[in-house]
Amino acid sequence: MVIGILGGGQLARMIIEETGKFGFRYKILSDIQDSPAGQICSAQVIGRFTDYDALKKFADGCSIITLENEFIDKKYVEYLESLNIKVLPGSAVVGMIQDKLMQKNKLRDIGIPVPAFGMTETKEDIEKFARRFGYPLILKSRTMGYDGKGNFKIDNKDQIKEAFDTLKGRGKLLCEEFVDFTRELAVQAVKSTHGEIKIYPVVESIQKDHICNIVKVQKNFDKNLTGKINLIAEKVLNGINYTGVLGIELFELKNGDVIVNELAPRVHNTGHYTTEGCYVSQFENHIRAILGMPLGSVEMKHDAAVMINIIGDRNGKASPEGFDELLRDKNAFMHIYGKEETRKGRKMGHITVTGDELSAVLLKAKELHSKIKI
Numbered sequence: 001m002v003i004g005i006l007g008g009g010q011l012a013r014m015i016i017e018e019t020g021k022f023g024f025r026y027k028i029l030s031d032i033q034d035s036p037a038g039q040i041c042s043a044q045v046i047g048r049f050t051d052y053d054a055l056k057k058f059a060d061g062c063s064i065i066t067l068e069n070e071f072i073d074k075k076y077v078e079y080l081e082s083l084n085i086k087v088l089p090g091s092a093v094v095g096m097i098q099d100k101l102m103q104k105n106k107l108r109d110i111g112i113p114v115p116a117f118g119m120t121e122t123k124e125d126i127e128k129f130a131r132r133f134g135y136p137l138i139l140k141s142r143t144m145g146y147d148g149k150g151n152f153k154i155d156n157k158d159q160i161k162e163a164f165d166t167l168k169g170r171g172k173l174l175c176e177e178f179v180d181f182t183r184e185l186a187v188q189a190v191k192s193t194h195g196e197i198k199i200y201p202v203v204e205s206i207q208k209d210h211i212c213n214i215v216k217v218q219k220n221f222d223k224n225l226t227g228k229i230n231l232i233a234e235k236v237l238n239g240i241n242y243t244g245v246l247g248i249e250l251f252e253l254k255n256g257d258v259i260v261n262e263l264a265p266r267v268h269n270t271g272h273y274t275t276e277g278c279y280v281s282q283f284e285n286h287i288r289a290i291l292g293m294p295l296g297s298v299e300m301k302h303d304a305a306v307m308i309n310i311i312g313d314r315n316g317k318a319s320p321e322g323f324d325e326l327l328r329d330k331n332a333f334m335h336i337y338g339k340e341e342t343r344k345g346r347k348m349g350h351i352t353v354t355g356d357e358l359s360a361v362l363l364k365a366k367e368l369h370s371k372i373k374i
Ligand SMILES: Nc1ncnc2c1ncn2[C@@H]1O[C@H](COP(=O)(O)OP(=O)(O)O)[C@@H](O)[C@H]1O
Pocket: 115, 138, 145, 146, 147, 148, 149, 150, 151, 176, 177, 178, 179, 180, 184, 207, 210, 249, 261, 262
């Protein structure tokens, strides 16, 4: 069976790495020749998501198509569906999630708590929003944002023009109240075509320069919080009629409440630890879910796990080194995505460390990570 993946980045690569063992073949659509997934898939089409010919060539021979990023406009997903190929998650849900305003409206409609937000077409709309909700606030691109690109924090009235001028070239915008969160949490929730649902453990995610940097997870995480978040996750999966793995980013507030920051219609960076940390990874459960196979256990194998991203800190040819100590440790794991070029802020790989006690695992992970260069 050939499974199509829209996109050739590390998420596609890890799906292939994790599920090639089932004998599936993968075909990808990527706009670059030597992409992380392109290096290991069985077939690829080089082309843009906006090119109907490329989409058609890509779809040819695929039994089902999924995606590894949300940067494909809904109408192109609809085109693939019009070729009579199942795309999961499908165009309706992808179209809703890829527009942060539509996504927030939908979440609010189904009773999920989100930060205050408002449609923003002019600078005056930003002023109006600020009069109501105060500063700071965050101006966001409605589409195509990732790793904080597309966000601008506005601390006072004088910054409105700069923020608006910086982001307006990226398309439509929305305003959001600035949430003074205590922690950023996340979960991966998965629902199969048969309606079976599993929710991975709640993780804490620590961002650096708006990029996910460290993910910490432990079996004995706050039960009360886990309960609240599992209810949210289940309500979202059902409320938006989702199939596959859904990444849910959350803010924990000072009063203990939890609100949703955003959804990602795919496997998620905060779930990379599941490859070694859980019995069945998010990558495998995503494929199981869209194919209607029984879902695997999302339970952790150890009491604690920490994932740290390997992020480029210079521009040039990548040359990964410094893994010797990690490789000698049976509870430490390296992942390099095969990107030729490193760039400042580019996700190049990650490490995961598992163990019995979170603070010790975190310390070890940081130490091993500090030896790595790319
Ligand atoms: N309303 C908000 N209040 C405070 N911080 C925010 C808010 N929205 C986003 N952030 C911060 O910016 C990061 C990236 O924003 P996000 O909307 O998740 O965009 P992206 O699509 O780039 O992941 C978040 O992980 C969080 O740290």
